[in-house]
Amino acid sequence: MGRGRLRAPQQAAGACPGGLIVIPDHRPRLDGGDSAHHPPPDRIDPRPDRRYVCLMSSTEPLSPLSPLAGKVALVTGAARPRGIGRATAVQLARSGADIACLDIARPYDDAPAHGTASAGELDELAAELRGLGARVATAVADVSVEDEVENAVAQVSEELGTVTLVANVAGGSGPGFGLGPLLNIPVEEFRRVLDVNVIGTWLVSKACANRMIAADLAGRICNVSSQAGKRAFPFLGPYCAAKAGIILLTQTMATELGPSGISVNAVCPGTVDTNLINKDAMFEQLMGGPEGLAAYIAREIPLGRLQSAEEIAAAICWLLSDDARGVTGEALNVSAGQTMV
Numbered sequence: 001m002g003r004g005r006l007r008a009p010q011q012a013a014g015a016c017p018g019g020l021i022v023i024p025d026h027r028p029r030l031d032g033g034d035s036a037h038h039p040p041p042d043r044i045d046p047r048p049d050r051r052y053v054c055l056m057s058s059t060e061p062l063s064p065l066s067p068l069a070g071k072v073a074l075v076t077g078a079a080r081p082r083g084i085g086r087a088t089a090v091q092l093a094r095s096g097a098d099i100a101c102l103d104i105a106r107p108y109d110d111a112p113a114h115g116t117a118s119a120g121e122l123d124e125l126a127a128e129l130r131g132l133g134a135r136v137a138t139a140v141a142d143v144s145v146e147d148e149v150e151n152a153v154a155q156v157s158e159e160l161g162t163v164t165l166v167a168n169v170a171g172g173s174g175p176g177f178g179l180g181p182l183l184n185i186p187v188e189e190f191r192r193v194l195d196v197n198v199i200g201t202w203l204v205s206k207a208c209a210n211r212m213i214a215a216d217l218a219g220r221i222c223n224v225s226s227q228a229g230k231r232a233f234p235f236l237g238p239y240c241a242a243k244a245g246i247i248l249l250t251q252t253m254a255t256e257l258g259p260s261g262i263s264v265n266a267v268c269p270g271t272v273d274t275n276l277i278n279k280d281a282m283f284e285q286l287m288g289g290p291e292g293l294a295a296y297i298a299r300e301i302p303l304g305r306l307q308s309a310e311e312i313a314a315a316i317c318w319l320l321s322d323d324a325r326g327v328t329g330e331a332l333n334v335s336a337g338q339t340m341v
Helices: 084-094 119-131 146-160 187-214 237-260 275-286 290-300 309-319
Strands: 072-076 098-103 136-140 165-168 219-224 262-269 331-334
Touching: 072 084, 072 146, 072 187, 084 098, 084 119, 084 165, 084 309, 098 119, 098 146, 119 136, 136 146, 146 187, 165 187, 187 219, 187 237, 187 262, 219 237, 219 309, 237 262, 237 331, 262 309, 275 290, 309 331
Parallel strands: 072 098, 072 165, 098 136, 165 219, 219 262, 262 331
Antiparallel strands: none
């Protein structure tokens, strides 16, 4: 194991409970000596020896007020009001991260009824995040188009630094966007749902992970799947297929990227009160009004309520935090009990 010296494990928050990992240290020491020779006693670096650490841990406690200080996080689908992406960007900024906000920021040409954010709403989000003290970069891109994704990630990386935290939130389904009986859905709509949800998640993850690896930086990726990726919902066939694909994509990326220090997880939300499904009480009306919605909730959701975007964002932010350093390849249900598989 080279010149590594065994030391007694420190009983600290960053200690690796499974024992010590001995890592040969060939880096120049900040005290003026080198790893092959002991420096004079008056020049010994007083900080903890970092050759024997848990690879995904830190030997220094994080500030509880700014646990993500110094990190750059990218959030896709960031700008839509009352959306999971927007709530995630805000919570990451409150945790100290600098934020790259990526959004299509315009209607889809072939699905204008599908809810998307505007360029003005993207600008409003950026202003809100700057008000929280974050450095912010914005980029407009369709996540299903490789060149647009590569250009967007290159741009925000130039402005903020290497992205090491990724929240892939962009996606969805709805009228004109894969909603309806499977036998009646046009093939173009089915492909669009797969492209935005699955291909988009892969392209953004690929662009960011390649840069992490090139910079020799560890990182974390969280993909937004759905309870519809674990169980069938009538009239949501393309969406179910896409979100199931995200779960296996997540697990495969976790397997391939783990050796580079990159963890990859997914969250599976339940029925969330956002503008995507319940704008102007649309979902409530679909359920037959307030009484119908109450009956649906009583029947389907053990916690007895729709979820908020902020609840999903909290789970995403946890998976992107150091508290989740031992978690990868998971598809975490955040469904208020609606789905338990």
